[in-house]
Amino acid sequence: MRLWLMVGMLSVPAAVGHAVSAKADPILGVAVKHGSRICLYLPAPAPPQRTKVTLVTMDTPQTLAYAEISRKATDCPDTITPHMVGFALKFLSGELADNAAAVTIISPAQAKIDDGHAVLPWNGAVTFRSCISADGVHLSAWRGSKRLWHAYDYIGQDLEADCTDAESKP
C-alpha cells in the first residue's frame, strides 16, 4: 500500500525563525495536502512564520522533503485527532501526494533516511509508521516497540484497514 505520509521536523537555522533549544523534545503534528493547499497541524503554542520544516514522505522507501510555515490557517479542515492548530505550509523542495495525511515534528535534530526509513535521533532512534483504519489514517512515532506519539486523520471514505491495535489505539 502506497502511503505518502509526511513527517516534518523543524530544523532551526540561526537565520530563520526562533531558535529551538538543542535539548527541546520534538513536537509532532500532521500535514495534509488538499490540491494546491497544504495544511500543517501542530499543537499549541504556534511556531513562528517561516520556520523551516523537514518533511519525510512515508512512502516506500521514505524520503525527505523541506518546507516552511507560511502563516496560521483558519480554513484547514478539522479532521485531525487530537485537535491541533492549522497552518499553511509552503514547500521548498520535494512534495506530498494529494489527499495524503501527514505528520510533523519540531526538533533541533535532523531526520535521516536509513535503509528506506526516516530516523529521528531523540533519546535513541525514533521511527515513523502509518496505517489505515475504517475511515482514516493513523500516524505514529516509535522508539523500538514503544509508541511515543499518535494522531489520526479522518479521511471520510471507506478504506481497506490494515492497522494493528497498537498502531490505532487512541
Added chain:
Amino acid sequence: MSKPAGKDWVGRFPTSKSVSDLKGSFQGSVKKFIAALTKAGATVAISATYRPPERAYLMHWSYKIAKGQDPAKVPSMSGVDIDWVLKDKAGKPDAAASKKAAQEMVAAYGIAYAPALKSRHTEGSAIDMTIAWSGTLTIDGPDGKPVSITSSPRDGGNKDLQDLGARYGVVKLKSDPPHWSTDGH
C-alpha cells in the same frame, strides 16, 4: 446502454449525512441517541451515514484500475452501467485510455488510500459524527434515567459516553474517533 468510465461518475451515488438514510433499527437507535445528546447540550456534527455500495464499487475499482488492474476483468454491478474498458476510434479496447479515465476518477474522488468495497457504512449501519460538550454532561439513558458524565475527554472518545451509546445500540469503533455502528465495526 453503458457509459464510459470517467470523472462524470464521481458525482453520482453521493455519501449521505442524513440519519434517515440509515437502515433498520439502527436508524431509530441513532435518532434516540442524538436526541439525548442534543437535549443534554452536546453538539453533534454528522460527517457521514450511508455510503451507497455503488459508490464503494466505483471508488474501489477505479483505484484498482488506476494501479494496474485489467479493466476487462472488473466485475459488473447491478445499477452501475459503467464501461471500464474504453475503446479507441476503431472500437478496440484502449488500455491507456481506460487507465487514464480511472485515474481521473481517483483524483476526482480524492482517493489517497485503497478504498474498501464493503463496510458498515455501505450497509447503512454506521455513522461518523463528532460529539462535544463542556462541563458535566447529564444525559438521559435509553431507560429515561439521567446519567452524569464528568470524565474526560468531553467528546466521542469518552468511555462513559461510549458505554451509554452501546445501551442505545450505537457502538463505538475504537480505532476511528467519529465512527459508531451497530456492532463497533
